[in-house]
Every structure is written in structure tokens, then in C-alpha cells.
Amino acid sequence: xxxxxxxxxxxxxxxxxxxxxxxxxxxxxxxxxxxxxxxxxxxxxxxxxxxxxxxxxxxxxxxxxxxxxxxxxxxxxxxxxxxxxxxxxxxxxxxxxxxxxxxxxxxxxxxxxxxxxxxxxxxxxxxxxxxxxxxxxxxxxxxxxxxxxxxxxxxxxxxxxxxxxxxxxxxxxxxxxxxxxxxxxxxxxxxxxxxxxxxxxxxxx
Ligand code: HEC
Numbered sequence: 001x002x003x004x005x006x007x008x009x010x011x012x013x014x015x016x017x018x019x020x021x022x023x024x025x026x027x028x029x030x031x032x033x034x035x036x037x038x039x040x041x042x043x044x045x046x047x048x049x050x051x052x053x054x055x056x057x058x059x060x061x062x063x064x065x066x067x068x069x070x071x072x073x074x075x076x077x078x079x080x081x082x083x084x085x086x087x088x089x090x091x092x093x094x095x096x097x098x099x100x101x102x103x104x105x106x107x108x109x110x111x112x113x114x115x116x117x118x119x120x121x122x123x124x125x126x127x128x129x130x131x132x133x134x135x136x137x138x139x140x141x142x143x144x145x146x147x148x149x150x151x152x153x154x155x156x157x158x159x160x161x162x163x164x165x166x167x168x169x170x171x172x173x174x175x176x177x178x179x180x181x182x183x184x185x186x187x188x189x190x191x192x193x194x195x196x197x198x199x200x201x202x203x204x205x
Contacts, residue, residue: 078178080150080157080185087150094182104187107180111156111172120191133167145192152185 032038043049049057072078077091090096108120115124120139127133137144137160139152159171176184 076150078157080148080153082150086148086154088148090149090182090186094179096186100183100186101190103180104183104185104190107176107184108187108191111176112184115169119195120188130167134161136169139188140192140195145196149185149189152188153181156181156184 043057045058047057048055052059074091075081076087077093080087082089094100109118112120113124114126115133115136116122116139117124117136122136122138124136127136139145144151155169156176157171157173160169162168162170172181
């Protein structure tokens with residue numbers, strides 16, 4: 001008799017455990033039998049923290065901190081400069097091949113054509129439509145075409161007269177990775193060469 005009751009109670013508990021709640025959704029956190037240190041008190045982004053004098057929970061990194069993989073001491077690769085002048089060669093890590101040129105053409109199409117137009121003569125759709133936009137440079141201008149390739153990298157990286165005119169060409173170092181900036185610089189040079197060709201100078205330019 002006694003055993004029957006115990007069996008009955010266990011059966012009920014099992015039944016409830018197996019059948020109930022199945023498929024139900026709950027807003028409550030799941031039962032956590034052994035919490036270890038999974039959930040601890042913490043300061044969430046934008047939360048105040050009285051521990052610090054200024055009361056901010058979000059702290060700046062210690063000055064001079066460099067995140068892993070972000071050390072940029074190679075001036076050739078990251079600034080387009082060699083010994084203080086604009087580089088005339090590609091950095092050692094950038095290989096001039098078909099892929100780089102294709103990539104440059106594609107990225108030029110995305111980032112430069114709207115202002116500079118597909119042939120880089122400075123007559124892009126944004127300039128034609130937007131009154132007040134400064135005239136984008138014609139990249140075949142002899143002054144510009146005579147610059148070392150590092151100069152184009154530099155202009156893409158830091159912008160052109162960006163600080164003086166709001167609508168001017170803005171720095172794109174945070175938008176276009178260094179490798180792609182080199183690809184674009186190469187493509188600019190290709191455009192300059194190809195557009196200067198005539199039936200008689202046959203590639204000597
Ligand atoms: C928002 C429009 C805009 C975009 C996008 C833009 N540019 Fe420009 N760019 C300009 C303008 C405007 C100037 C001329 C600024 C001046 O002379 O004050 C200029 C100037 C230049 C110059 C000439 C610098 C000199 O010595 O006079 C180069 C080179 C150049 N751009 C390359 C590029 C490349 C490459 C891209 C794409 C990555 C690009 N630009 C994207 C507007 C743009």
C-alpha cells in the first residue's frame with residue numbers, strides 16, 4: 001500500500017516534469033543550478049560607475065595603447081611615404097598583379113567615380129548634381145599626374161583640403177583598408193596612362 005503511494009507520487013512528478021512547460025516560452029532567465037561565476041555584477045556600456053572621479057563607466061584606453069594587429073609603423077605602407085617624400089613604388093607587401101588592378105577598378109568605381117567620374121576627369125555625377133560642391137580635381141592634370149603613386153594613396157588617406165571646405169574630399173582611411181587604397185592608387189595611374197595614349201605614341205607614355 002505504502003509503496004503504491006510512493007510510486008504514484010513519483011509517477012505524477014515525472015509526468016508533470018515531462019509533459020508540462022513543453023513548447024512554452026518564458027521571459028525569465030533559465031534555471032541555473034550551478035551559477036559558478038557566469039553572471040556577475042558589471043558596468044554595462046554607457047552606465048555610470050561611481051568608482052571613477054568623473055563617474056563614467058566607459059574608460060579610455062591608456063594613452064599609447066595599440067590594439068593587437070594595429071601597429072602601423074611602416075610609413076610606406078600606411079602613409080605612402082619613403083624617407084619623407086611620396087613613394088614612387090608599391091610597398092613590399094603589395095604585389096602588382098591582375099587582381100590588384102581589378103580590385104582597384106572596382107573600389108575606384110565605388111569610392112571615387114561619384115565625384116571624379118569613371119575616367120577621373122573630375123566631372124562626376126555628384127558634382128554635376130550638387131550645387132556648391134567644389135570641382136573635383138582632374139587626375140590627368142600634369143601637376144597631379146606627375147606625382148609619385150604614394151601621393152594618391154596619401155590623398156585618399158587624408159582627404160584633400162578637407163579641413164577648409166566641408167563638402168571637399170574627406171579622408172577615407174577609416175572607410176577603405178590600406179591594401180585597397182593602394183589598389184585604387186594603382187588604378188588611378190592606369191587611367192592616367194591609358195587616357196594619355198594616342199595612335200602614334202603607342203604606349204610610350
Ligand atoms: C565627395 C567627392 C569626392 C570623392 C568621393 C573623391 N574625391 Fe578626390 N577630390 C574631390 C575634390 C573636390 C577635389 C579637389 C579639392 C581641392 O582642390 O580643393 C579632389 C581632389 C583629388 C585629388 C587631387 C589632389 C591634388 O593634388 O589636387 C586626387 C588625387 C583625388 N581627389 C583622388 C581621389 C580618389 C582616388 C578618390 C576615391 C578613393 C577620390 N578622390 C574621391 C572630391 C572627391
